[in-house]
Amino acid sequence: MKILKFGGTSVGSAERIQSLTDIVNPAERQIVVLSAVAGTTNALVEISKAFLNGKKDEAKELIKDHKNKYEALIKDLFSTENGYKQGKELIDYHFNFIASFSNDLFTQIEEKNILAQGELMSTTLWHLYLAEKGVESVLLPALDFMKIDEDNEPVVPFIKEKLESLLAEYPENSLFITQGFICRNSFGEIDNLRRGGSDYTASLIGAAIQADEIQIWTDIDGMHNNDPRIVKNTTPIAELSFDEAAELAYFGAKILHPQSVFPAQRYNVPVRLLNTMDPKAFGTLISQNGAKKGAIRAVAAKDDITAIHIHSSRMLLAYGFLRKIFEIFERYKTPIDMITTSEVAVSLTIDDTKNLEDIIREVEDFGKVSVDKNQTIICVVGDFGANTHGYAARVLDSVKHLPLRMVSYGGSDYNVSMLLDSDYKVEALRSLHNRIF
Numbered sequence: 001m002k003i004l005k006f007g008g009t010s011v012g013s014a015e016r017i018q019s020l021t022d023i024v025n026p027a028e029r030q031i032v033v034l035s036a037v038a039g040t041t042n043a044l045v046e047i048s049k050a051f052l053n054g055k056k057d058e059a060k061e062l063i064k065d066h067k068n069k070y071e072a073l074i075k076d077l078f079s080t081e082n083g084y085k086q087g088k089e090l091i092d093y094h095f096n097f098i099a100s101f102s103n104d105l106f107t108q109i110e111e112k113n114i115l116a117q118g119e120l121m122s123t124t125l126w127h128l129y130l131a132e133k134g135v136e137s138v139l140l141p142a143l144d145f146m147k148i149d150e151d152n153e154p155v156v157p158f159i160k161e162k163l164e165s166l167l168a169e170y171p172e173n174s175l176f177i178t179q180g181f182i183c184r185n186s187f188g189e190i191d192n193l194r195r196g197g198s199d200y201t202a203s204l205i206g207a208a209i210q211a212d213e214i215q216i217w218t219d220i221d222g223m224h225n226n227d228p229r230i231v232k233n234t235t236p237i238a239e240l241s242f243d244e245a246a247e248l249a250y251f252g253a254k255i256l257h258p259q260s261v262f263p264a265q266r267y268n269v270p271v272r273l274l275n276t277m278d279p280k281a282f283g284t285l286i287s288q289n290g291a292k293k294g295a296i297r298a299v300a301a302k303d304d305i306t307a308i309h310i311h312s313s314r315m316l317l318a319y320g321f322l323r324k325i326f327e328i329f330e331r332y333k334t335p336i337d338m339i340t341t342s343e344v345a346v347s348l349t350i351d352d353t354k355n356l357e358d359i360i361r362e363v364e365d366f367g368k369v370s371v372d373k374n375q376t377i378i379c380v381v382g383d384f385g386a387n388t389h390g391y392a393a394r395v396l397d398s399v400k401h402l403p404l405r406m407v408s409y410g411g412s413d414y415n416v417s418m419l420l421d422s423d424y425k426v427e428a429l430r431s432l433h434n435r436i437f
Helices: 014-022 039-052 057-076 081-103 107-117 117-132 154-169 195-209 242-250 260-264 319-331 356-363 393-400 422-437
Strands: 002-006 029-033 138-140 175-179 183-185 191-193 213-218 239-241 271-275 284-287 296-311 339-341 344-350 368-382 406-409 415-422
Touching: 014 368, 029 117, 039 057, 039 107, 057 081, 057 117, 081 107, 081 242, 107 191, 117 175, 138 154, 138 239, 138 319, 154 195, 154 260, 175 195, 175 393, 195 213, 195 260, 213 284, 213 422, 239 242, 242 260, 242 284, 242 296, 260 271, 260 319, 296 356, 296 393, 296 422, 319 344, 319 356, 319 393, 339 406, 356 368, 368 422, 393 415, 393 422, 415 422
Parallel strands: 002 029, 002 213, 029 175, 138 175, 213 271, 239 284
Antiparallel strands: 183 191, 271 284, 296 344, 296 368, 339 344, 368 415, 406 415
């Protein structure tokens, strides 16, 4: 069985939704994971913010405006009166449900209920469209099998058990549809896997049922060797290893959600990145054996980074100092991206600044602290193992004219990372591309 995930742009219009039948073969046993229609999640976030701030009239206007977009969508999507009627009943139900929160105390629980409506609508609309065209499909509610624990980590054994049980109910069916992004938490409440979570859903499903392949369909033909929005003449990478793909996804390659690599890697399920606009393109195959020795593969950039520098003479010849620093970040559940140390100083970076003021206040007990915001991590992925020669030097030589804030090398066989002010990001990406590729 294959898992096919289609993102928001792939279901961004009636024409795009209709064209999925050109890619999905109903005769082949597969699970199709859909994101919300493009723009829907952002709209639902705005509606939630309005409710949260007590702006009920503003929320009603936002609901009305977005529902009008869906009215236009179903008019173009369905060709029969009955199909349109079912589509209309569906969006009426969901938008009435969203509007019903104007009468309630609004919390994060209600917000997550609202955010779930996008995927619930997109999957059911495609299910109804297929029925109109005489194509049989089964709608599998993700809320019946997708679960996270109290640490927001997916419970793979639960997902496997519930999903296999659901699939066993339809032994004669081959095409299954489910929602990306949404899940239930440890309390049984509706929750989600955060932004980009549909990739994660597809990977978790593929891992749970040991799928033959996970396909991530987007609007670009695979993972490129640099950011095509900034750099000219980038090219797709035919094959990557799981480790290389994980580094690129985490450090800014937008085509793939960072967490989605790990379930596939753990259960050794290949992941293929494909283009809905050009289905015949090879794309990128991510697998256990995709690494290429003796080569630099790609460059990626991660923005909105904050660097924290801690200078303290107490570090000198002291043990336990770094542990005490890290415990502060652990207490505030704030991941660290990069870290460099000297005898009397440590510099590290974070991308979650929600608790920055509290973190700084506690860290100041250990030494003098300075903070740099608006930083970018440039990540270069390739063969940087202990036995390779010259590749790190080539990377640093490519950006020798730019002021680097931090350099991280040696923590991974696949990655050299550099921190610099975001004003230099474009120049760094272009210079690296021109001098390496």
